[in-house]
Amino acid sequence: MGYPTTIDGILGIWTALALMLFVYSYPLYKENQLFRFAEHFFIGLSLAIAAIIAIQTTIRLAITPLMAGKFYYIIPILLGFMMYFILHRDYRWISRYPIAILVGSSIGLGMRGTIIPNILSQIISTITPPKAGADALSWFNFVYIGIGTILAVMYFLLTFEHKGPLLYPTRLGRWIIMIGLGAYYGNTVLFRMAMLSGRAQFLLQVLGLVPF
Protein backbone atom coordinates (compact mmCIF):
# COMPACT_ATOMS: atom_id res chain seq x y z
CA MET A 1 0.00 0.00 0.00
CA GLY A 2 1.37 3.40 -0.95
CA TYR A 3 0.47 6.90 0.16
CA PRO A 4 -3.26 7.49 -0.45
CA THR A 5 -4.00 9.25 -3.73
CA THR A 6 -7.76 9.76 -3.47
CA ILE A 7 -9.25 12.86 -1.84
CA ASP A 8 -11.10 10.86 0.84
CA GLY A 9 -7.98 8.78 1.52
CA ILE A 10 -5.79 11.86 2.02
CA LEU A 11 -8.47 13.61 4.06
CA GLY A 12 -8.87 10.46 6.16
CA ILE A 13 -5.22 10.11 7.16
CA TRP A 14 -4.79 13.84 7.90
CA THR A 15 -7.95 13.86 10.02
CA ALA A 16 -6.66 10.79 11.86
CA LEU A 17 -3.30 12.49 12.41
CA ALA A 18 -4.93 15.69 13.68
CA LEU A 19 -7.12 13.76 16.13
CA MET A 20 -4.11 11.73 17.27
CA LEU A 21 -2.13 14.90 17.97
CA PHE A 22 -5.12 16.39 19.82
CA VAL A 23 -5.14 13.32 22.08
CA TYR A 24 -1.37 13.38 22.64
CA SER A 25 -1.52 17.09 23.45
CA TYR A 26 -2.68 16.01 26.93
CA PRO A 27 0.41 14.04 28.00
CA LEU A 28 2.84 16.12 25.94
CA TYR A 29 1.45 19.52 26.99
CA LYS A 30 -1.60 19.75 29.27
CA GLU A 31 -5.36 19.35 29.18
CA ASN A 32 -6.88 21.64 26.58
CA GLN A 33 -9.94 22.15 24.37
CA LEU A 34 -8.50 20.18 21.45
CA PHE A 35 -7.90 17.15 23.67
CA ARG A 36 -11.47 17.34 25.01
CA PHE A 37 -12.86 17.63 21.49
CA ALA A 38 -10.93 14.53 20.37
CA GLU A 39 -11.98 12.65 23.52
CA HIS A 40 -15.69 13.38 23.03
CA PHE A 41 -15.46 12.78 19.29
CA PHE A 42 -13.85 9.38 19.87
CA ILE A 43 -16.40 8.28 22.48
CA GLY A 44 -19.32 9.44 20.35
CA LEU A 45 -18.01 7.75 17.23
CA SER A 46 -17.22 4.48 19.06
CA LEU A 47 -20.69 4.37 20.59
CA ALA A 48 -22.32 5.08 17.23
CA ILE A 49 -20.38 2.26 15.55
CA ALA A 50 -21.13 -0.12 18.43
CA ALA A 51 -24.86 0.76 18.27
CA ILE A 52 -25.01 0.16 14.51
CA ILE A 53 -23.20 -3.17 14.83
CA ALA A 54 -25.47 -4.22 17.72
CA ILE A 55 -28.62 -3.39 15.73
CA GLN A 56 -27.31 -5.17 12.62
CA THR A 57 -26.35 -8.23 14.67
CA THR A 58 -29.77 -8.35 16.36
CA ILE A 59 -31.51 -8.15 12.98
CA ARG A 60 -29.23 -10.81 11.46
CA LEU A 61 -29.28 -13.28 14.36
CA ALA A 62 -32.76 -12.79 15.84
CA ILE A 63 -35.20 -10.71 13.81
CA THR A 64 -34.51 -12.37 10.42
CA PRO A 65 -34.98 -15.97 11.71
CA LEU A 66 -38.11 -14.83 13.60
CA MET A 67 -39.57 -13.37 10.43
CA ALA A 68 -38.68 -16.60 8.62
CA GLY A 69 -41.02 -18.50 10.93
CA LYS A 70 -38.69 -19.56 13.73
CA PHE A 71 -40.99 -18.20 16.43
CA TYR A 72 -38.89 -19.48 19.34
CA TYR A 73 -36.45 -16.65 18.56
CA ILE A 74 -38.92 -14.43 20.42
CA ILE A 75 -37.41 -15.80 23.67
CA PRO A 76 -33.89 -14.30 23.27
CA ILE A 77 -35.43 -11.08 21.93
CA LEU A 78 -37.62 -10.78 25.02
CA LEU A 79 -34.72 -11.63 27.32
CA GLY A 80 -32.64 -8.93 25.62
CA PHE A 81 -35.48 -6.44 25.99
CA MET A 82 -35.81 -7.31 29.70
CA MET A 83 -32.20 -6.20 30.19
CA TYR A 84 -33.26 -2.59 29.65
CA PHE A 85 -35.34 -2.63 32.84
CA ILE A 86 -32.04 -2.18 34.67
CA LEU A 87 -32.46 1.51 33.84
CA HIS A 88 -35.70 1.81 35.86
CA ARG A 89 -35.42 1.65 39.64
CA ASP A 90 -38.88 0.17 40.26
CA TYR A 91 -38.62 -2.55 37.63
CA ARG A 92 -34.91 -3.33 37.93
CA TRP A 93 -35.75 -6.81 39.29
CA ILE A 94 -36.97 -7.85 35.83
CA SER A 95 -33.46 -7.43 34.41
CA ARG A 96 -32.11 -9.94 36.94
CA TYR A 97 -33.69 -12.85 35.08
CA PRO A 98 -31.82 -12.43 31.76
CA ILE A 99 -28.63 -11.59 33.68
CA ALA A 100 -29.04 -14.77 35.75
CA ILE A 101 -29.52 -16.84 32.58
CA LEU A 102 -26.48 -15.20 30.96
CA VAL A 103 -24.22 -15.67 33.99
CA GLY A 104 -25.47 -19.22 34.61
CA SER A 105 -24.95 -20.35 31.02
CA SER A 106 -21.50 -18.71 30.87
CA ILE A 107 -20.39 -20.38 34.12
CA GLY A 108 -21.74 -23.72 32.92
CA LEU A 109 -19.92 -23.46 29.62
CA GLY A 110 -16.77 -22.18 31.33
CA MET A 111 -16.71 -25.11 33.73
CA ARG A 112 -16.94 -27.54 30.82
CA GLY A 113 -13.32 -27.26 29.83
CA THR A 114 -11.70 -25.84 32.93
CA ILE A 115 -10.26 -28.84 34.74
CA ILE A 116 -8.07 -30.15 31.93
CA PRO A 117 -6.45 -26.92 30.65
CA ASN A 118 -6.33 -24.97 33.90
CA ILE A 119 -5.19 -27.70 36.27
CA LEU A 120 -4.02 -30.96 34.69
CA SER A 121 -2.34 -29.60 31.58
CA GLN A 122 -0.68 -26.75 33.41
CA ILE A 123 0.84 -29.26 35.85
CA ILE A 124 2.02 -31.39 32.92
CA SER A 125 3.46 -28.32 31.14
CA THR A 126 5.26 -27.30 34.34
CA ILE A 127 6.92 -30.68 34.88
CA THR A 128 7.70 -31.42 31.22
CA PRO A 129 11.45 -30.89 30.65
CA PRO A 130 12.70 -29.09 27.52
CA LYS A 131 13.35 -31.14 24.39
CA ALA A 132 16.75 -32.79 23.89
CA GLY A 133 19.32 -30.27 22.69
CA ALA A 134 17.52 -27.31 24.29
CA ASP A 135 19.69 -24.36 25.31
CA ALA A 136 20.74 -23.50 28.87
CA LEU A 137 18.08 -20.79 29.16
CA SER A 138 15.29 -23.29 28.48
CA TRP A 139 16.64 -25.53 31.24
CA PHE A 140 16.97 -22.59 33.61
CA ASN A 141 13.34 -21.66 32.86
CA PHE A 142 12.23 -25.25 33.47
CA VAL A 143 13.97 -25.42 36.86
CA TYR A 144 12.89 -21.89 37.82
CA ILE A 145 9.23 -22.47 36.94
CA GLY A 146 9.19 -25.88 38.68
CA ILE A 147 10.77 -24.70 41.94
CA GLY A 148 9.06 -21.29 41.69
CA THR A 149 5.61 -22.87 41.45
CA ILE A 150 6.18 -24.98 44.57
CA LEU A 151 7.56 -22.02 46.55
CA ALA A 152 4.78 -19.66 45.41
CA VAL A 153 2.13 -22.20 46.40
CA MET A 154 3.86 -22.62 49.77
CA TYR A 155 3.42 -18.89 50.41
CA PHE A 156 -0.34 -19.47 50.45
CA LEU A 157 0.00 -22.23 53.04
CA LEU A 158 -1.90 -20.35 55.71
CA THR A 159 -2.69 -23.26 58.04
CA PHE A 160 0.78 -23.03 59.58
CA GLU A 161 2.71 -19.99 60.74
CA HIS A 162 5.54 -19.05 58.35
CA LYS A 163 8.44 -19.82 60.70
CA GLY A 164 10.93 -22.62 61.34
CA PRO A 165 11.29 -24.81 58.22
CA LEU A 166 8.61 -22.74 56.43
CA LEU A 167 10.32 -19.37 56.98
CA TYR A 168 12.73 -19.32 54.03
CA PRO A 169 10.63 -21.24 51.46
CA THR A 170 7.63 -18.92 52.00
CA ARG A 171 9.83 -15.83 51.93
CA LEU A 172 11.34 -17.05 48.64
CA GLY A 173 7.80 -17.80 47.43
CA ARG A 174 6.85 -14.18 48.08
CA TRP A 175 9.86 -13.03 46.03
CA ILE A 176 8.87 -15.37 43.21
CA ILE A 177 5.33 -13.90 43.20
CA MET A 178 6.77 -10.37 43.14
CA ILE A 179 9.06 -11.27 40.23
CA GLY A 180 6.08 -12.77 38.40
CA LEU A 181 3.95 -9.67 38.95
CA GLY A 182 6.88 -7.51 37.85
CA ALA A 183 7.20 -9.51 34.62
CA TYR A 184 3.45 -9.16 34.07
CA TYR A 185 3.70 -5.40 34.57
CA GLY A 186 6.72 -5.29 32.26
CA ASN A 187 4.70 -7.02 29.55
CA THR A 188 1.93 -4.45 30.09
CA VAL A 189 4.43 -1.63 29.54
CA LEU A 190 5.75 -3.45 26.45
CA PHE A 191 2.22 -3.54 25.04
CA ARG A 192 1.66 0.19 25.62
CA MET A 193 5.02 1.02 24.02
CA ALA A 194 4.15 -1.09 20.99
CA MET A 195 0.83 0.75 20.61
CA LEU A 196 2.66 4.06 20.88
CA SER A 197 5.25 2.95 18.34
CA GLY A 198 2.39 2.26 15.92
CA ARG A 199 1.24 5.84 16.30
CA ALA A 200 4.81 7.16 15.87
CA GLN A 201 5.09 5.17 12.65
CA PHE A 202 1.73 6.53 11.47
CA LEU A 203 2.88 10.12 12.11
CA LEU A 204 5.96 9.57 9.95
CA GLN A 205 3.91 7.82 7.25
CA VAL A 206 1.45 10.71 6.96
CA LEU A 207 4.32 13.19 6.80
CA GLY A 208 5.83 11.09 4.02
CA LEU A 209 9.03 10.35 5.95
CA VAL A 210 8.58 6.58 5.86
CA PRO A 211 6.58 4.50 3.34
CA PHE A 212 3.02 3.42 4.12
Place this chain on the structure above:
Amino acid sequence: MSQETIWERLQRIDRRVIYWLLFILLIIPFIRPLGLPVSIGPQTISLLEGLRKLKEGDVVVVNISSGVSAWPECLPSLVAVSKVLIQQKAKIIYWTSFVDGHMTFEKIVEKVPGFKGLKYGVDYVHLGFYTGAEPTVAQLATNIRAIFTTDYKGTPIDQLPIMRGVNSAKDVKMVISSDTGDYGDYYIRQWRIPYGVPFAEIGIAMIFSSYQPYWPEIIFGMTGGAKGGAELEKLIGEPGDATVTMDAINTSHLLVIVAVILANIGYAATRRRR
Protein backbone atom coordinates in the same frame (compact mmCIF):
# COMPACT_ATOMS: atom_id res chain seq x y z
CA MET B 1 15.60 28.16 51.85
CA SER B 2 17.59 24.98 51.26
CA GLN B 3 18.84 24.36 47.74
CA GLU B 4 17.47 21.30 45.95
CA THR B 5 20.10 18.64 45.24
CA ILE B 6 20.39 16.83 41.91
CA TRP B 7 19.01 13.66 43.56
CA GLU B 8 15.88 15.47 44.66
CA ARG B 9 15.47 16.99 41.21
CA LEU B 10 15.82 13.54 39.62
CA GLN B 11 12.74 12.40 41.50
CA ARG B 12 10.72 15.34 40.28
CA ILE B 13 11.33 15.28 36.53
CA ASP B 14 8.25 16.66 34.77
CA ARG B 15 6.35 13.76 33.23
CA ARG B 16 6.11 15.74 29.98
CA VAL B 17 9.91 15.61 29.62
CA ILE B 18 9.76 11.80 29.88
CA TYR B 19 6.88 11.62 27.37
CA TRP B 20 8.66 13.85 24.84
CA LEU B 21 11.87 11.84 25.19
CA LEU B 22 9.85 8.65 24.77
CA PHE B 23 8.11 9.93 21.65
CA ILE B 24 11.40 11.05 20.08
CA LEU B 25 13.08 7.73 20.89
CA LEU B 26 10.17 5.86 19.31
CA ILE B 27 10.39 7.91 16.13
CA ILE B 28 14.15 7.63 15.48
CA PRO B 29 14.28 3.86 14.69
CA PHE B 30 11.57 4.23 12.05
CA ILE B 31 13.66 6.82 10.19
CA ARG B 32 16.97 5.06 10.79
CA PRO B 33 16.43 1.35 11.64
CA LEU B 34 18.98 0.03 14.10
CA GLY B 35 18.68 -3.63 13.11
CA LEU B 36 18.98 -4.91 16.68
CA PRO B 37 19.10 -8.72 16.89
CA VAL B 38 15.90 -10.66 17.63
CA SER B 39 16.22 -13.92 19.57
CA ILE B 40 13.60 -16.54 18.76
CA GLY B 41 11.61 -18.21 21.55
CA PRO B 42 10.61 -21.90 21.52
CA GLN B 43 6.88 -21.02 21.46
CA THR B 44 7.27 -19.26 18.11
CA ILE B 45 9.30 -22.13 16.67
CA SER B 46 6.62 -24.64 17.68
CA LEU B 47 3.94 -22.38 16.20
CA LEU B 48 5.66 -22.49 12.83
CA GLU B 49 6.27 -26.23 13.12
CA GLY B 50 2.55 -26.74 13.79
CA LEU B 51 1.54 -24.63 10.80
CA ARG B 52 3.96 -26.52 8.55
CA LYS B 53 2.14 -29.78 9.36
CA LEU B 54 -1.02 -28.56 7.58
CA LYS B 55 -1.90 -30.25 4.30
CA GLU B 56 -3.45 -28.83 1.14
CA GLY B 57 -7.17 -28.11 1.63
CA ASP B 58 -7.10 -28.23 5.44
CA VAL B 59 -9.58 -25.74 6.90
CA VAL B 60 -8.12 -23.28 9.40
CA VAL B 61 -10.09 -20.75 11.45
CA VAL B 62 -8.39 -17.46 12.30
CA ASN B 63 -10.26 -15.68 15.07
CA ILE B 64 -9.58 -11.93 15.22
CA SER B 65 -10.25 -10.78 18.77
CA SER B 66 -7.94 -7.80 18.60
CA GLY B 67 -8.88 -4.34 17.43
CA VAL B 68 -7.19 -1.82 15.20
CA SER B 69 -5.51 -0.28 18.26
CA ALA B 70 -3.58 -3.55 18.73
CA TRP B 71 -2.22 -3.65 15.16
CA PRO B 72 1.39 -2.97 16.20
CA GLU B 73 1.14 -6.01 18.50
CA CYS B 74 -0.99 -8.54 16.65
CA LEU B 75 -1.05 -7.63 12.96
CA PRO B 76 2.55 -8.71 12.14
CA SER B 77 1.89 -12.20 13.53
CA LEU B 78 -1.47 -12.41 11.73
CA VAL B 79 0.23 -11.41 8.49
CA ALA B 80 3.09 -13.92 8.95
CA VAL B 81 0.68 -16.71 9.93
CA SER B 82 -1.51 -15.97 6.87
CA LYS B 83 1.58 -16.16 4.63
CA VAL B 84 2.43 -19.60 6.00
CA LEU B 85 -1.19 -20.79 5.70
CA ILE B 86 -1.19 -19.77 2.03
CA GLN B 87 2.12 -21.56 1.50
CA GLN B 88 0.56 -24.69 3.00
CA LYS B 89 -2.45 -24.23 0.64
CA ALA B 90 -4.87 -24.25 3.58
CA LYS B 91 -8.41 -22.89 3.33
CA ILE B 92 -8.68 -19.93 5.67
CA ILE B 93 -11.84 -18.80 7.48
CA TYR B 94 -11.50 -15.49 9.31
CA TRP B 95 -14.05 -14.23 11.80
CA THR B 96 -13.97 -11.56 14.45
CA SER B 97 -15.39 -10.62 17.84
CA PHE B 98 -14.34 -6.99 17.41
CA VAL B 99 -16.52 -4.44 15.65
CA ASP B 100 -13.49 -3.16 13.73
CA GLY B 101 -12.27 -6.68 12.93
CA HIS B 102 -13.10 -6.37 9.23
CA MET B 103 -10.46 -3.63 9.01
CA THR B 104 -7.88 -6.05 10.38
CA PHE B 105 -8.95 -8.68 7.84
CA GLU B 106 -8.68 -6.20 4.95
CA LYS B 107 -5.26 -5.08 6.22
CA ILE B 108 -4.06 -8.71 6.27
CA VAL B 109 -5.23 -9.22 2.67
CA GLU B 110 -3.50 -5.98 1.68
CA LYS B 111 -0.21 -6.98 3.34
CA VAL B 112 -0.02 -10.59 2.16
CA PRO B 113 0.85 -10.74 -1.55
CA GLY B 114 -0.18 -14.42 -1.68
CA PHE B 115 -3.88 -13.48 -1.51
CA LYS B 116 -3.67 -12.03 -5.03
CA GLY B 117 -3.44 -15.54 -6.45
CA LEU B 118 -6.36 -16.81 -4.37
CA LYS B 119 -10.09 -16.52 -4.84
CA TYR B 120 -12.29 -14.99 -2.14
CA GLY B 121 -15.01 -17.39 -1.05
CA VAL B 122 -13.10 -20.38 -2.43
CA ASP B 123 -9.68 -20.23 -0.74
CA TYR B 124 -10.41 -17.75 2.03
CA VAL B 125 -13.36 -15.93 3.52
CA HIS B 126 -14.23 -13.48 6.25
CA LEU B 127 -17.51 -14.38 7.92
CA GLY B 128 -17.68 -11.16 9.88
CA PHE B 129 -18.52 -10.09 13.40
CA TYR B 130 -19.98 -12.16 16.20
CA THR B 131 -20.92 -11.16 19.71
CA GLY B 132 -21.80 -13.08 22.86
CA ALA B 133 -18.38 -14.15 24.15
CA GLU B 134 -18.00 -17.77 25.36
CA PRO B 135 -21.57 -19.01 24.63
CA THR B 136 -21.13 -17.89 21.01
CA VAL B 137 -17.72 -19.56 20.75
CA ALA B 138 -19.33 -22.76 22.05
CA GLN B 139 -22.14 -22.42 19.50
CA LEU B 140 -19.61 -21.91 16.70
CA ALA B 141 -18.02 -25.22 17.65
CA THR B 142 -21.31 -27.08 17.11
CA ASN B 143 -23.04 -25.09 14.37
CA ILE B 144 -21.27 -22.26 12.52
CA ARG B 145 -24.44 -21.47 10.56
CA ALA B 146 -26.32 -20.67 13.76
CA ILE B 147 -24.07 -17.64 14.15
CA PHE B 148 -23.09 -16.78 10.59
CA THR B 149 -25.71 -16.89 7.86
CA THR B 150 -23.70 -14.68 5.51
CA ASP B 151 -20.12 -13.53 5.13
CA TYR B 152 -19.17 -9.94 6.01
CA LYS B 153 -20.17 -8.75 2.54
CA GLY B 154 -23.65 -10.24 2.87
CA THR B 155 -23.16 -13.29 0.62
CA PRO B 156 -25.15 -16.25 2.00
CA ILE B 157 -22.78 -18.70 3.62
CA ASP B 158 -24.14 -21.63 1.58
CA GLN B 159 -23.15 -19.89 -1.65
CA LEU B 160 -19.49 -19.83 -0.57
CA PRO B 161 -17.60 -22.88 -1.91
CA ILE B 162 -15.11 -22.76 1.01
CA MET B 163 -17.96 -23.40 3.46
CA ARG B 164 -19.19 -26.59 1.76
CA GLY B 165 -19.00 -29.37 4.33
CA VAL B 166 -17.74 -27.00 7.02
CA ASN B 167 -20.13 -26.41 9.88
CA SER B 168 -18.49 -27.31 13.17
CA ALA B 169 -15.22 -27.76 15.03
CA LYS B 170 -15.04 -31.31 13.66
CA ASP B 171 -14.56 -29.90 10.15
CA VAL B 172 -11.74 -27.55 11.20
CA LYS B 173 -8.08 -28.67 11.37
CA MET B 174 -6.75 -25.76 13.42
CA VAL B 175 -7.79 -22.59 15.25
CA ILE B 176 -5.54 -19.56 15.61
CA SER B 177 -6.77 -16.74 17.82
CA SER B 178 -5.43 -13.21 17.92
CA ASP B 179 -6.29 -11.80 21.32
CA THR B 180 -6.19 -8.79 23.55
CA GLY B 181 -8.43 -10.45 26.13
CA ASP B 182 -10.07 -13.73 27.05
CA TYR B 183 -11.05 -15.23 23.70
CA GLY B 184 -8.07 -17.58 23.71
CA ASP B 185 -9.46 -19.15 26.89
CA TYR B 186 -12.89 -19.52 25.28
CA TYR B 187 -11.42 -21.38 22.30
CA ILE B 188 -9.34 -23.57 24.61
CA ARG B 189 -12.43 -24.51 26.64
CA GLN B 190 -14.90 -24.83 23.76
CA TRP B 191 -12.76 -26.03 20.82
CA ARG B 192 -9.42 -27.39 22.00
CA ILE B 193 -10.58 -29.50 24.97
CA PRO B 194 -13.94 -30.95 23.80
CA TYR B 195 -13.02 -31.43 20.12
CA GLY B 196 -9.22 -31.65 20.24
CA VAL B 197 -8.77 -28.96 17.59
CA PRO B 198 -5.11 -27.82 17.65
CA PHE B 199 -4.98 -24.28 18.95
CA ALA B 200 -2.40 -21.47 18.65
CA GLU B 201 -2.41 -18.07 20.25
CA ILE B 202 -1.35 -14.70 18.87
CA GLY B 203 -1.46 -12.55 21.98
CA ILE B 204 -0.49 -9.06 22.93
CA ALA B 205 2.64 -8.91 25.10
CA MET B 206 0.49 -8.25 28.16
CA ILE B 207 -1.30 -11.62 28.05
CA PHE B 208 1.69 -13.66 26.86
CA SER B 209 2.65 -14.68 30.40
CA SER B 210 -0.98 -15.68 31.13
CA TYR B 211 -0.98 -18.17 28.26
CA GLN B 212 2.56 -19.41 28.92
CA PRO B 213 1.41 -22.27 31.24
CA TYR B 214 -0.79 -23.68 28.45
CA TRP B 215 2.21 -24.22 26.20
CA PRO B 216 2.97 -26.81 24.85
CA GLU B 217 0.32 -29.11 26.34
CA ILE B 218 -2.78 -27.16 25.27
CA ILE B 219 -1.46 -24.47 22.94
CA PHE B 220 0.86 -25.91 20.31
CA GLY B 221 2.46 -22.52 19.60
CA MET B 222 2.16 -18.87 20.44
CA THR B 223 3.57 -15.43 19.76
CA GLY B 224 3.56 -12.55 22.19
CA GLY B 225 3.14 -9.03 20.91
CA ALA B 226 5.41 -7.28 18.44
CA LYS B 227 8.36 -9.34 19.66
CA GLY B 228 6.58 -12.57 18.77
CA GLY B 229 5.71 -11.08 15.40
CA ALA B 230 9.34 -10.15 14.80
CA GLU B 231 10.38 -13.70 15.75
CA LEU B 232 7.92 -15.19 13.29
CA GLU B 233 8.99 -12.77 10.54
CA LYS B 234 12.60 -13.81 11.13
CA LEU B 235 11.68 -17.51 11.08
CA ILE B 236 9.87 -17.29 7.74
CA GLY B 237 12.63 -15.05 6.35
CA GLU B 238 10.39 -12.07 5.62
CA PRO B 239 11.20 -9.12 7.90
CA GLY B 240 8.17 -6.85 8.23
CA ASP B 241 6.54 -4.26 10.46
CA ALA B 242 7.30 -6.05 13.73
CA THR B 243 11.06 -6.16 13.00
CA VAL B 244 11.08 -2.36 12.64
CA THR B 245 8.75 -1.89 15.61
CA MET B 246 11.08 -3.91 17.84
CA ASP B 247 13.86 -1.36 17.32
CA ALA B 248 11.50 1.38 18.51
CA ILE B 249 10.35 -0.70 21.48
CA ASN B 250 13.96 -1.49 22.44
CA THR B 251 14.96 2.19 22.46
CA SER B 252 11.88 3.13 24.47
CA HIS B 253 12.65 0.39 26.98
CA LEU B 254 16.15 1.76 27.32
CA LEU B 255 14.63 5.06 28.40
CA VAL B 256 12.37 3.31 30.93
CA ILE B 257 15.34 1.37 32.37
CA VAL B 258 17.45 4.56 32.66
CA ALA B 259 14.50 6.42 34.26
CA VAL B 260 13.92 3.62 36.79
CA ILE B 261 17.64 3.46 37.69
CA LEU B 262 17.92 7.25 38.07
CA ALA B 263 14.76 7.47 40.16
CA ASN B 264 15.96 4.68 42.45
CA ILE B 265 19.43 6.22 42.84
CA GLY B 266 17.78 9.54 43.68
CA TYR B 267 15.44 7.89 46.16
CA ALA B 268 18.27 5.96 47.86
CA ALA B 269 20.51 9.04 48.05
CA THR B 270 17.84 11.30 49.55
CA ARG B 271 16.70 8.63 51.99
CA ARG B 272 20.27 8.30 53.29
CA ARG B 273 20.42 12.07 53.78
CA ARG B 274 17.18 12.05 55.79
